[in-house]
Amino acid sequence: MLDSPIRDRQSERRAATRLEILDAAWGLARESGLAELTLRDVAARVGMRAPSLYSYFASKNDIYDAMFGQAWSDYLTVVEALESAEPHPPRETLRTLARTFFDFAVAEPARHQLMNQRTIPGFVPSEAAYAPAVAALESARRQFRACGITSPEDFDLGIAVVGGLVNAQLANEPGGHRWGGLLDRAVDMIADHLGIPGPKRRTS
Amino acid sequence: MLDSPIRDRQSERRAATRLEILDAAWGLARESGLAELTLRDVAARVGMRAPSLYSYFASKNDIYDAMFGQAWSDYLTVVEALESAEPHPPRETLRTLARTFFDFAVAEPARHQLMNQRTIPGFVPSEAAYAPAVAALESARRQFRACGITSPEDFDLGIAVVGGLVNAQLANEPGGHRWGGLLDRAVDMIADHLGIPGPKRRTS
DNA sequence: GTCTATACACCGATAGAC
């Protein structure tokens, strides 16, 4: 009974509407900022009134939670695609990993704010939404390990450096390239520091 | 007439009340979060009603602006004290500079959020409030230069790395020491990368 | 089941009495 055709159709419709709502929320977040989201605006964009959203999400933070899960799932797909690609020299793998994270982040500042900063008042990601974030971090950790970086401290350092470049770029020059242009040098700096073999890339 | 004794007393009282209001705002920001500030709560803490605050500040963002200016002025004092201290070996100077910024940031996450992240909706620091931030950055730049780091790109890289460690610490483990313990290593890594002479510090 | 109308408590901000 629980999975009768009727119920399937209903739950499919429901899931589709949820996606519509989330798309509207992403659009508004991109245009006006993540924290500027209002339920009335989101509802209007999908042809509803604000209270109707409560048929699909338990609260505004529940919408943020679903967006958080979507964003990390998307990034998980990207980072796992890198992992399953044919092997490359360690420094090239690290460069690609760093560049992928950097580009993903600066491409959509609102998404990066949701994924990596904790600035939405009262929002704490649920365990379910956090799962793809953990998986993405583990994928990155495996790729670090494949490059010979096994110590947790070294991994923390690498993550922090790339994240620092992202934040500096977004905070001081969103849309620019001043810190993005330092990314390859930063990776080589870490690789040198950790004794990773391979040629340095020429600085541009 | 404009600087009669009476007027002096009035403006002194006014400035004192402004400071009282800002102290109340800092206390609430520390306790409940920067974005959770409400004018009603701030006013209550100084024994006023919310509208009375408008006699001292033009808006809520004007309060944030004054807090922004205070925070950077405080940091400017700290960083200029470092600059006027007796010279030290380059790596030690860089370590002290990095540690000072790191400790200042993690000591008060709300203050760091206001100073270095742009997450308060609609808040853009005024030119006046931004001035001490520029001065602090210039002081840091001079100290980098005294260590032999003259290229703007190298400075950007150094700032970003330290900022990345701060953000990682605050985002993933506020109050902890996981990324703070990597700070000296990170400084040595940069110093090695840039060919700064001097002994490495033993890793802990 | 979906959606709406309505209402509530709270927010920043303003007007005007005192």
Add this chain to the structure above:
DNA sequence: GTCTATCGGTGTATAGAC
């Protein structure tokens, strides 16, 4: 200068129309 009263806006809860 500080107050009360109030405005438009917010997230959210719920009763009821369809």
